[in-house]
Amino acid sequence: MRLMRLVPLLLVVLFVWTLNHSFSVSLPAFGKILDPVNGILASAEPLHPDFKKEVRLIGLQQPVHIWMDSALIAHVRATNDHDLYYTQGFLHANFRLWQMDLQTRAAAGRVSEVIGAKALDYDRGIRREGMVWGAQHSLAAMEKDPRTKAMLDAYRDGVNAYIQSLKSAGDGFRLLPLEYKLMGFYPEAWTNLKTALLMKYMARDLSGKTDDIAFTLLRDKLGVQAFDALFPERIKGNQPVIPEGTKFESPSLPPARMPTGAIWAHFGKEEISFWHMKGKNQSPAFAESDAPDPLHEVAVGSNNWAVSGAHTQSGRPILCNDPHLGLNLPSLWFEMQLTAPNINCYGASLPGAPGIVIGFNEKISWGFTNNYRDVKDFYEITSVQPLSVSAGNPVVWQRPAAYRFQGKEVPFEQHIEVIRVRGRADVKDTVLYTLQGPVCFDPGFRKTSLDAEPPGHSLIACTWMAHRGTNELLAVYLLNRAQDYPQFQAAITHFECPAQNIAYADGSGNIALWGQGQFINKWKEQGKFVMRGDDSSTLWGADIPVSENPHVLNPPQGYVISANQQVTDSSYPYWYNGDFSEWRSWLIHEKLKDILGQETSRKLSMEQMMRLQNDTYSKLFEETAHSFVAKSSSAFRDQFSGWNGRLEANSTVATRFQLFWDRLYRDIWQDDFPEKIRYPSTEQTLQILLSDSTSAYYDDLSTPQKESLQDIVKRALRESKDSLKKLGQASETKSLEWYAVKNTGLRHLAKIPAFSYEYLPIGGWSNTINACRGNHGPSWRMIVEMDDWPKAYSIYPGGQSGNPGSPFYSDFIEQWVKGTYHTVQFLRADKMDNPLPYTWTLSP
Amino acid sequence: MRFLFTILLIAIVAGIAECFGPWWVAALVAGLSCYFARMHSGKAFLAGFFGIALLWLIVALWRDIPNGHLLSQKMAMLLFKQPTPALFLMVTVLLGGIVGGLSAWAGAQLRKLA
Numbered sequence: 001m002r003l004m005r006l007v008p009l010l011l012v013v014l015f016v017w018t019l020n021h022s023f024s025v026s027l028p029a030f031g032k033i034l035d036p037v038n039g040i041l042a043s044a045e046p047l048h049p050d051f052k053k054e055v056r057l058i059g060l061q062q063p064v065h066i067w068m069d070s071a072l073i074a075h076v077r078a079t080n081d082h083d084l085y086y087t088q089g090f091l092h093a094n095f096r097l098w099q100m101d102l103q104t105r106a107a108a109g110r111v112s113e114v115i116g117a118k119a120l121d122y123d124r125g126i127r128r129e130g131m132v133w134g135a136q137h138s139l140a141a142m143e144k145d146p147r148t149k150a151m152l153d154a155y156r157d158g159v160n161a162y163i164q165s166l167k168s169a170g171d172g173f174r175l176l177p178l179e180y181k182l183m184g185f186y187p188e189a190w191t192n193l194k195t196a197l198l199m200k201y202m203a204r205d206l207s208g209k210t211d212d213i214a215f216t217l218l219r220d221k222l223g224v225q226a227f228d229a230l231f232p233e234r235i236k237g238n239q240p241v242i243p244e245g246t247k248f249e250s251p252s253l254p255p256a257r258m259p260t261g262a263i264w265a266h267f268g269k270e271e272i273s274f275w276h277m278k279g280k281n282q283s284p285a286f287a288e289s290d291a292p293d294p295l296h297e298v299a300v301g302s303n304n305w306a307v308s309g310a311h312t313q314s315g316r317p318i319l320c321n322d323p324h325l326g327l328n329l330p331s332l333w334f335e336m337q338l339t340a341p342n343i344n345c346y347g348a349s350l351p352g353a354p355g356i357v358i359g360f361n362e363k364i365s366w367g368f369t370n371n372y373r374d375v376k377d378f379y380e381i382t383s384v385q386p387l388s389v390s391a392g393n394p395v396v397w398q399r400p401a402a403y404r405f406q407g408k409e410v411p412f413e414q415h416i417e418v419i420r421v422r423g424r425a426d427v428k429d430t431v432l433y434t435l436q437g438p439v440c441f442d443p444g445f446r447k448t449s450l451d452a453e454p455p456g457h458s459l460i461a462c463t464w465m466a467h468r469g470t471n472e473l474l475a476v477y478l479l480n481r482a483q484d485y486p487q488f489q490a491a492i493t494h495f496e497c498p499a500q501n502i503a504y505a506d507g508s509g510n511i512a513l514w515g516q517g518q519f520i521n522k523w524k525e526q527g528k529f530v531m532r533g534d535d536s537s538t539l540w541g542a543d544i545p546v547s548e549n550p551h552v553l554n555p556p557q558g559y560v561i562s563a564n565q566q567v568t569d570s571s572y573p574y575w576y577n578g579d580f581s582e583w584r585s586w587l588i589h590e591k592l593k594d595i596l597g598q599e600t601s602r603k604l605s606m607e608q609m610m611r612l613q614n615d616t617y618s619k620l621f622e623e624t625a626h627s628f629v630a631k632s633s634s635a636f637r638d639q640f641s642g643w644n645g646r647l648e649a650n651s652t653v654a655t656r657f658q659l660f661w662d663r664l665y666r667d668i669w670q671d672d673f674p675e676k677i678r679y680p681s682t683e684q685t686l687q688i689l690l691s692d693s694t695s696a697y698y699d700d701l702s703t704p705q706k707e708s709l710q711d712i713v714k715r716a717l718r719e720s721k722d723s724l725k726k727l728g729q730a731s732e733t734k735s736l737e738w739y740a741v742k743n744t745g746l747r748h749l750a751k752i753p754a755f756s757y758e759y760l761p762i763g764g765w766s767n768t769i770n771a772c773r774g775n776h777g778p779s780w781r782m783i784v785e786m787d788d789w790p791k792a793y794s795i796y797p798g799g800q801s802g803n804p805g806s807p808f809y810s811d812f813i814e815q816w817v818k819g820t821y822h823t824v825q826f827l828r829a830d831k832m833d834n835p836l837p838y839t840w841t842l843s844p
Numbered sequence: 845m846r847f848l849f850t851i852l853l854i855a856i857v858a859g860i861a862e863c864f865g866p867w868w869v870a871a872l873v874a875g876l877s878c879y880f881a882r883m884h885s886g887k888a889f890l891a892g893f894f895g896i897a898l899l900w901l902i903v904a905l906w907r908d909i910p911n912g913h914l915l916s917q918k919m920a921m922l923l924f925k926q927p928t929p930a931l932f933l934m935v936t937v938l939l940g941g942i943v944g945g946l947s948a949w950a951g952a953q954l955r956k957l958a
Contacts, residue, residue, distance in 0.1 A: 002956075002957055003957075005953040005954065005956055005957045006953075006954070006957065007953075008946070008949055008950035008953045008954075009875075009950040009953070009954055011946070011950070012871065012875070012946045012947050012949075012950040015943070015946060016868050016871050016943065016947075019868075019939075019943070020866075020867075020868055030939065031867055031868065031939070031943065032866070032867055034935065034936045034939050034940075035862070035867035035870070035900070035940070036900050036903040036904040036907055036936055036940075037859070037862040037863065037867065037899075037900075037903050038862060038866065038867055039867065040915065040919055041903070041904055041907040041908060041915065041916070041936070042907065043915065044907045044908060044910075044911035044914065044915040044916070045911060046910035046911060047910060047911060047912045047914070048910075170862070170863060170864060170865065170866070171864075171865055171866040173866065173867075178915075752922060753921070753922075754918045754919070754921035754922035755918060755922075804915065804918055805911065805914060805915035805918075806914075807911075807912070807914060
């Protein structure tokens, strides 16, 4: 009986053990997290902190001062490069460690380790894309150059010094970033490979999405002529990144000739039912949508432009940049100034990588937009033995040992990927490698978010610039220190992938724009479709010398601009294709010309540039109103005649127009493309609506009668009215204002709603200059005037701290939504006393 | 008097112990205190309950008030879909109390075994 008294003890032990155990990522250890001493509340930061610190760090060579303003923008002042990057690593980790950790796990296909089997398909996809393989190549390239090796090592040591410091309190739990506590895992040591992975993660985001498989299917279905007409390489009226008429040097490489014979892969027509819809839109307005992407608008885009001093109020060039990327919290960027001998640079840094990615120094400024030339191509691989595949789920198949190439049998290389899965045994996945690259699709794995899903059971390998060992970090290192145009040019040579349109302005009055990246001397249409992998003639040829990349310095038009549009006019000597979009380029050109065309007394000001970055005018609407749509429908004219065409946050007309356009677009194309894989671009659709009142595409093939444009417009108006009604009842906000319908939000990386901000009252769409979609938009807005001492404004959606328990987690959001900026405090290197409220002193 | 003293003792010692160890040392402190304090089970439970609840309440408020309830509101949203910071704090304190109370009760029972 006495032993019964042990029962309470056993019960308590069991109870406490349960509370101390995280059963899954969504079921945290409640005892651990609710304990206010070491748990969640230990991450609650004061609203008005005394943000002064003195820290001793083993590994520093000299004392470092960090001056911070009241928004925690850090100005680092070090006496040597080592300490500079060490401190940057320490600061990034201090504010963003969990984010850095998760993003690099995502880049390595290791998400299952922390969130369990639901990420398995994602991880398998990443491994098949050869992400880690590519990162290892880049790591080797970065560690080969002593400058970037030193930079990486110092940065890594700084991050690890911070990780080490987390262990100093209690049992090592208290100081952990909040999300580690909630999700129940621990940080691991930082490595140089992680920085390489992060760079590849960006390369994937910016150069990973292709049309090759979709186009292969579409061309076989439509025939070459119809395909070329609907999916032209060049949109009529495009205004390329490098202004028309710019003289290109004659090419140093002989033109590549299209091989004769069978070079293309064809997927059998009987397989067409396998076609898979993808790219569902995030917005509730289009949640019911069954089109591949109702507005056919690439999510990732950007704007940059630079205006010559001849056209500005100050007489100095102004450079503007707003890269549109995934909108998440913690934000992608961390704003800071890096000062040491031979470097004084300010801008947006990428937590996880050393240096300033977008910004300016005392003499020059630069900004990026994605270039979108196609640098990722696919090959259908012919295995020597016929593939033995048994139907079922999951598909069981026998991996072949060899493939055919040039009439010979070449053995596959097998990479065995071990994926650790939380709460389950490891999963082993074999990825086959060919001389073209990794086999991304095989019968056992066909999922991807980056292209259409190939039908059937083919083996499809991928050659991708991002697989190469490249050293973009060296470009960043040199850019941060460049003092003039030649040094800028030398710096960007190392920026190979992802290819970027890099705008430039300097204090001497120069402006320039480069379509920069490493490209291949391709024969016409090489890599536009899936190619046969059994012949050497389809392999990539020589690299185009970087100096022959399209570029322009001080063009007569007085400005340069890029917004993901076509890169050059047709006089550029090398053939290329890409996933370009024209709308924002047309708008920016128009607005800048408009301002510059006026009297000289009304020259450009920084304020005008701010308004331009936040402009929500829809060129799509303007063109539609000029097209046969308006001409054929008095109902359309009645509905939209008084509208200013702005997709403003509170506009309900904007909602009506966007819904109408969505329906019209779909009603035109869905019967012609029942496979729902890809529709012609909105630009191309508008060309038809502007030029052809009787196009055969207007007819709905699924009905016996023949529809005219008038019928289709009428139908689209009716349908959009219906969806408007449905939306009013269904939407969370019960509002039909544009912001509520499209729902631009900043969502926490772990998709935790309580740490996210939804329904931000901001206008725009990806075809307006202020390109705010549901989950993509201007991730950083910067305006710099290259005066004797640069003047700059900046803002980004988020805040410097990654901690949801900090007031600095979200304090920039309101300004970003309103379109206002903070004034950059770019401090002189010789300034010896801190004009800002906080000082951190790090000493060895 | 001894009851109040035990509560305070548990709160203070558990607070110090938690600075150096994991959260469950609070349970250990409550259990051991009532093992040595020779209390009746019911009283021990209450002493443990109030001891740890008091500690967790004080620490929670000390963290939450300067934070302007920013995090407790988010946590209340996350756990209970209610933007009510007080709810999160109450659950915190209640959990601390239950852990403390049960441990103290177990300690008192163990004492009777000895």
